[in-house]
Amino acid sequence: MLTEEQKNFYDDQGYVLVRGMFSAEEAAALRAEMHAIAARGDTGDTSSDATWDSVRGEGTTIAHCHDVHFRSAMVTRLLTDPRLTGVAQDIIGPNVQLHHNKMFIKPPEKGSPFPMHQDFPYFPHRDHSMIAVILHFDDAPEEKGCLCVYPGSHKLGPLPSEGTDHHVSTERYPIEGATALPAKAGDALFFHYLTIHGSGVNRSNEPRTTLLIQLRDPEDVPLNNRHASRGQGMMLAGIDPAAKPFTFAWEEQSA
Numbered sequence: 001m002l003t004e005e006q007k008n009f010y011d012d013q014g015y016v017l018v019r020g021m022f023s024a025e026e027a028a029a030l031r032a033e034m035h036a037i038a039a040r041g042d043t044g045d046t047s048s049d050a051t052w053d054s055v056r057g058e059g060t061t062i063a064h065c066h067d068v069h070f071r072s073a074m075v076t077r078l079l080t081d082p083r084l085t086g087v088a089q090d091i092i093g094p095n096v097q098l099h100h101n102k103m104f105i106k107p108p109e110k111g112s113p114f115p116m117h118q119d120f121p122y123f124p125h126r127d128h129s130m131i132a133v134i135l136h137f138d139d140a141p142e143e144k145g146c147l148c149v150y151p152g153s154h155k156l157g158p159l160p161s162e163g164t165d166h167h168v169s170t171e172r173y174p175i176e177g178a179t180a181l182p183a184k185a186g187d188a189l190f191f192h193y194l195t196i197h198g199s200g201v202n203r204s205n206e207p208r209t210t211l212l213i214q215l216r217d218p219e220d221v222p223l224n225n226r227h228a229s230r231g232q233g234m235m236l237a238g239i240d241p242a243a244k245p246f247t248f249a250w251e252e253q254s255a
């Protein structure tokens with residue numbers, strides 16, 4: 001749960017870093033689980049390197065996989081952990097729905113950066129209820145390419161985006177002008193999908209291991225049908241007041 005002060009901070013700044021949501025032991029176990037997924041090459045239908053187009057060719061890579069709860073029961077349990085969903089409820093409201101989740105491992109010395117961007121262009125929603133939470137499974141100091149944000153930028157609304165990876169203007173919003181948010185293993189960073197964010201290269205000699213979960217109010221309305229994912233629509237807290245009768249995918253295809 002957020003304190004009143006944390007809630008006000010989130011409303012004003014568009015992010016809140018919750019320290020020690022998970023213990024060092026829990027973070028270590030989750031870190032091992034992520035690295036085991038990567039070692040198995042269990043990245044499903046997503047490409048194993050998530051380096052963005054606008055920074056490709058600079059010798060960096062980043063291991064990733066989507067729908068991590070379809071690969072690991074530990075992650076399925078994590079998605080409904082009340083420590084996580086409680087904070088999400090404080091931000092979104094009583095009903096919290098899964099949009100998607102993805103693991104990132106930024107390898108040592110050459111872990112890819114994420115250009116500064118808003119998440120809005122990837123999955124725009126009518127009411128802007130969408131948030132992200134990044135769970136840190138090892139320490140993410142600045143030299144590891146921790147997340148950086150432009151505080152308060154969620155109040156600017158959707159901004160023009162550039163390139164195939166939809167980053168914001170690099171002249172207007174350089175990463176050097178953003179606030180770095182170094183985190184420790186077990187910390188959880190929540191931010192609004194309009195908050196401008198990104199991260200630098202991992203120049204350290206250790207990987208940076210995270211799980212990013214995107215959550216929304218089930219009554220919010222997606223403005224396009226891009227970015228579908230397995231398990232999208234699962235309720236992680238509360239109920240879905242807008243739930244429609246269930247149909248299997250093959251029934252929809254044959255209808």
Ligand SMILES: O=C(O)CCC(=O)C(=O)O
Pocket residue numbers: 104114119134145146147197198199210212
């Ligand atoms: O993990 C990071 O450093 C940022 C990831 C991100 O912003 C994204 O996937 O949209």
